[in-house]
Amino acid sequence: MSSRFSLSFPGRRGEDNPWFRVGTVDVNTSLLAALLAALSMVAYSVSTSSMVHLALIPDEVRSGQIWRLVTWPLFNRPDIWTVLTIAMLWYFGREVERIIGRTKMAVLLLLLAVVPGVFGTLLDIVQFGIRPVEIAVFCLFAVEYPNVRFFFGLPAWVFAAVIIGIELLQLLADRQSERIILLIISLATAALAGRRFGLLTAYPWIPRLGGGRKKPVGSGGRTPRPVRNTGSRSRDFDRVVTAGPWTGPSPDDQTEMDHLLDKMNSVGLSDDERRRLTELGKKLRGR
Numbered sequence: 001m002s003s004r005f006s007l008s009f010p011g012r013r014g015e016d017n018p019w020f021r022v023g024t025v026d027v028n029t030s031l032l033a034a035l036l037a038a039l040s041m042v043a044y045s046v047s048t049s050s051m052v053h054l055a056l057i058p059d060e061v062r063s064g065q066i067w068r069l070v071t072w073p074l075f076n077r078p079d080i081w082t083v084l085t086i087a088m089l090w091y092f093g094r095e096v097e098r099i100i101g102r103t104k105m106a107v108l109l110l111l112l113a114v115v116p117g118v119f120g121t122l123l124d125i126v127q128f129g130i131r132p133v134e135i136a137v138f139c140l141f142a143v144e145y146p147n148v149r150f151f152f153g154l155p156a157w158v159f160a161a162v163i164i165g166i167e168l169l170q171l172l173a174d175r176q177s178e179r180i181i182l183l184i185i186s187l188a189t190a191a192l193a194g195r196r197f198g199l200l201t202a203y204p205w206i207p208r209l210g211g212g213r214k215k216p217v218g219s220g221g222r223t224p225r226p227v228r229n230t231g232s233r234s235r236d237f238d239r240v241v242t243a244g245p246w247t248g249p250s251p252d253d254q255t256e257m258d259h260l261l262d263k264m265n266s267v268g269l270s271d272d273e274r275r276r277l278t279e280l281g282k283k284l285r286g287r
Helices: 029-046 048-054 058-062 068-074 080-100 102-122 131-144 156-173 178-196 231-240 251-266 271-284
Strands: 020-022 025-027
Touching: 025 029, 029 048, 029 068, 029 080, 029 102, 048 068, 058 068, 058 102, 068 102, 080 102, 080 131, 102 131, 102 178, 131 156, 131 178, 156 178, 251 271
Parallel strands: none
Antiparallel strands: 020 025
């Protein structure tokens, strides 16, 4: 029984490893963020007055309490909608983290707190709760995988559009139009950070801030892992990539191919993406 709840740290500190383990549960960035948000609900019920010190209150930030720029997503009232929001953050966050790695996922979540927090302070807008962060992470997932099917067969991009539409209507109904600015800032931050971390390659009009040489997508910016000849991914790979001698691909071709293979393994490819993977396979094999 004690081993189930024992704390351990992985020996290899790669991006595929969790930060630590509790028994057999791997605690990565997405799960850690969800656990902190869940604990914040418990803390709120114990002492609401203490939790107020985490909320983004512009006057307090300007007076020197700059930690509020980071902690405002951890001010969460306990209710069923908050629980669902936290669950969505964990579920879709882990899919994003699987591609970009645990460190970049941590940076992404930090940016989704600090950037809107700075603008909220400048515009004198009080902010708290994990919901804006969750919406930004889900929309990043939906734009990266627009054709994944959800309830009633709705593709991810439609589901994301519905969520954004409902959020906008709610803010307008509550006469909180200034929060629409923060919502747009959160979505823009997620898009720019995702593009910088190797996501959203299908949208070249999104600027890739920071420049530099592109790193392979799907491995958190690390050297591409060899494709294992097991499971459905191996069979799909054999169907769409023609065998032949390896001729040393260009970094951009390798990046795109690695991204498509990871996407095929997780949610599948559209017909256009499958054709593109076939073209890349032939190109990289020198045919």
